[in-house]
Amino acid sequence: MNDRDMNELEVRRVVKAYGSGAPVLDGLDFAVPGGALAAVLGPSGCGKTTLLRVIAGFLKADAGTVTVAGRLLGGPGVHLPPERRRIGIVPQEGALFPHLSVARNVAFGLSDLDRSARRVRVGEMLDLVGLPGYGDRMPHELSGGQQQRVALARALAPRPHLVLLDEPFSALDSGLRGAVRAEVRAALRESGATGLLVTHDQQEALSTADVVAVLRDGRVAQCATPEELYHRPVDPWLASFVGDAVLVPGTADKDVATTVLGRIPLAAAPAGRREGLVLLRPEQLRLAEPEAADAEGVVTDVRFFGHDALVTVTVVGLDEPVDIRTTTPLRVEQGQTVGVRLTGEATLHPRTA
């Protein structure tokens, strides 16, 4: 599809404050390539929902611009009302219109089409979300996951340039969540629409989105692919926010860092920095026989998750114990002396960050 490249969301220097308080969005910048599913991730109160409402047009930004598919929707002197933005939204818990059937919910945004075209489009959309034949049901007759999928079908039906998903999975049972997430992602892909998922759940962001923007204090702290964000976070806060982090002091020599746990290549050049905190992920630490390892420690705690486990090891020469993710079945127990080895690449950060 050609318009894939056109469907691009661009948010530039957006500022939004409520009343005279500190701005909630403080010069926020980011962009989503056409057809991609991006996630906006951030802790409570970081401005995620405000950003979503500014993009959708429910709030007017104090400054900055919002452009979708090359069309300026909001900016100095411009504020298109929500109904003219062609942006679909999928709110928490779906928010289906309780007084309308599934078919009429999906057809709600199709008032431009004639009757038969509308029926065809509703059928297509219900097929897309895997609910063919559900048109006559009422929303309260559907499960939470089904409601969520109908909400997506409703948002996609008028072929919007962009679909905003506001924590759409948070109300679902954890067992159901993964499956619905996958279905929604597949349906979005198939429709070719650009998606923006707002969430506070890093697992969800990393596993669902093509691009993840982490919001902090009204700005984008980092916008990157899930993998890059996980492995090359720009600072330790981000590292801890998107996953478990192990931070150990180290020194850099060219693109290799040296720590108490051993030497490890750096993913990015240290830019002249000679020493600081080396960021590792628990799965980069491997348990080994003490004699074959670079460092040695004592197991002080074991947390078992089923598919893997976190082993806490107090290492000689480190103030803090480190976590090591290891596959199961476990071969260690508390109090045992173990060796530690490093794999993969690390990043180096200043101590004060």
Added chain:
Amino acid sequence: MRRPLARTLTALTAAVLLTPLLAACGSDEPADLVIYSGRNENLVKPLIEKLEKHLGANVEVRYGDSAELSAQLLEEGDKTEAGLFLSQDAGALGALSKEQRLAPLPRATLDKVDAAYRGSAGDWAGVSGRVRVLGYNPDQVPTPPNSVHELVKPEWKGKIGFVPTNASFQAFVTGMRVLEGDDATRTWLKGLKANEPKAYENNLKVLEAVDKGEVSLGLINHYYWYEQAAEKGADKLKAKVHYLPKGDPGGLVNVAGVGILKGADKKQAAFAQKAVDYFLSAEAQTYFAQETKEYPLAAGVKTAEGVPPLETLQPPKIDLGRLASLKETLALLQDVGLV
């Protein structure tokens, strides 16, 4: 549960659409004369029908409370649709007269009524009178007292029935204030209160209570007794009425009257004038005498059978216009704690 209410809403809307039809049923031809009547529809409707025949005109009547209608007429001013005001009491007519809302009546009309029963400005005339009387149970009271002043004696403790909220009772108290002064009236009311009189909702209930012997005496208007006597037969009625002699304030005569409103067009004013003359005619006066057992005030019409003629009574002499000072009466009643 949504559907029945949606249906209700539809039904409501349908009803709205029907309203004009309903309203249309009410009045199809324009009225030649509009009367505002403070007198109850049940009492005067037959008379109004006779009036229509007499005038050969379409008469419309708006019934209401006399005082409220007079307030309405004052608000309407010269834009009123009404040609005639038929009031239950002199006070409401006096209020309109004071604001110069009533047109002067011709001498010939006024002269049909005794000067005591018409407006001093010559702009309203009484059409029927009612007399305050004592209803009594002869089994308990062989000889009823001749003055309300006796009612404060201890012998009547718990034996008197009255209607403190009734306009006629209040007019009587006003009359006493006019005749004997506020202080004397206050003393009398305090004495009455000390005698623990029984309060009823209306005169009819008082009469019933007297009849049953619940109370020995009742302060009522005369016609209640005669109406009951006509309905049930005088011999079946234990209670009797006693007219108070010698200008006793308890024997006050109050009137219902009519006035023509200023602002009516000539055609209506002419009908209104004819209507006033009709109300003072033998036919209408007979109606009041026979049907409502009131006192006819004009045309030499006799009272109903058994009702003593007005000339034989000795009511207190009082300017009915002064009965409008009801406000002070109410304040007095409230102070004493009777209402």
Added chain:
Amino acid sequence: MTAPERSAPARRDPRPAGAQAPAGRGRAVGRPSLILIAPAVLAAALAVLPLGYLGVRALEHGPAFAWDVIADSRTGELLLRSLGLTAVVVAACLLIGISLAWLTVRTALPGARAWSVLVTLPLAVPSYVTAFTWLSAVPSLAGFTGSATALTLASFPYVYLPVAAALRGTDPGHEEVARSLGHGPLRTFLRVTLPQLRPAAAGGGLLVALYVLSDFGAVSLMRYDTFTRGIYTSYRASFDRTPAAALSAVLVVMTVLLVAAETRTRGRGGYARTGTGTARRAVPAALGRLKPLALAWCGAVVALAVGFPLATLGYWLAAGTSATWDPATLTTTALTTLGVAAAGAALTALLALPVGVIAARHRGGLAHLLEQAAYAGHAVPGITVALALVFFAVRYARPLYQETPLLICAYAVLFLPVAVAATRAAVLQAPPVLDDVARSLGRTPLGVLREVTLPLAAPGVAAGAALTFVVCMKELPATLLLRPTGMDTLATRLWTETGTGSFAAAAPYAAALILLAAVPSYLLGRHRT
């Protein structure tokens, strides 16, 4: 275990704590649209018409005269008496309304469904009929006790209805948590349930308070002197409109204060559930040994408020052999009553719609002002509102004067708050997020209103209309002055017949009024059960 999860999304509020968000989540952008404001302003303007009239009349003889009336010691005394009566009636209505709502909604009361309908039926009985029947049975009730009794029995459904609705809407999860923390049912009710019912109870209490302040029929029959009776006395005793207007102005001030007090109890919380599914039904609390007591309580209230007046009317009907009444007149009168009451309810509901929507969906000065305006004239006695409409209609709308449309307008002015309260509550129940979704799907704010908000609020709006319908049917003072000449409603007929003391003749009209008003009351009782 579901309760904490349930409440979690609600706490994830995007607004920084304490920030006054003029257009936060779920609020439309900026000011309400002009299409909504214009009719709302029109409704508010109609509602404040009586105030304009009061101003003209009260100041007719100069401000000094008006002040003398207001500053009179008797005025203060009457006001205190009115406020005392209001306080007692509101307290009694809260006690009866909340206890009945809890018993019928949240407990295993035998026949709960039937009771929930029965306890709304007192709405159908005009307070003057209640007062009249009580007075004729127990004359010694006259005075404060009788007034308070009659007004309480006639108006507690104003509290019962919103509180029962709120009880059905609140999440039983909170109560379950409280029970699990060792609170007994009563303590749970007092500490967890009751605080959640506060806005609904306060709204109902406000309507009761305004009703008591403006009532004339019951207090006049019961011979208890109140402020409103003072106003009527001013018309009837001194034929003077100026003191009446000055006193009415005091009532307006009282109303504004009461409405402001009620607004405070609403707090900043919303009522709309975040979820779109239906709330889980609570497991009805077992009454145990209290069951006979609970049944006796419900039975006593229904017997006193409905059974007793009906029995009295039945007695009069049976005893009144001498009275003649004409079935044709009764039918015509009943139809007329239904017609004007339905039209009044429809117009009132229509005018209340924009005001209620703005009050529910927007905050700030304008929304507050519009809502206040709708209430302003509500405590002013019917006679004063009627005279105000007389004043304006003869001057500026002569063709409408003493025609059905003006009477309908009077009903709208008198009962706008009843419908506004219902509309506002109904719109609050529709989650605002649905508005957002509809906007994103191409609807203008007006389209959202038409296709989403109103269909969802329709049951509540209809309930408000039904309630208005009932109160219009019972209305007397304004109907007397403003009806087309020659037209009769059941209430005016009742007034005529009792005016000549013919209770037997009045009884059919009273019975017809109660029976007809019982139909919408019945629907209200079934609403959301």
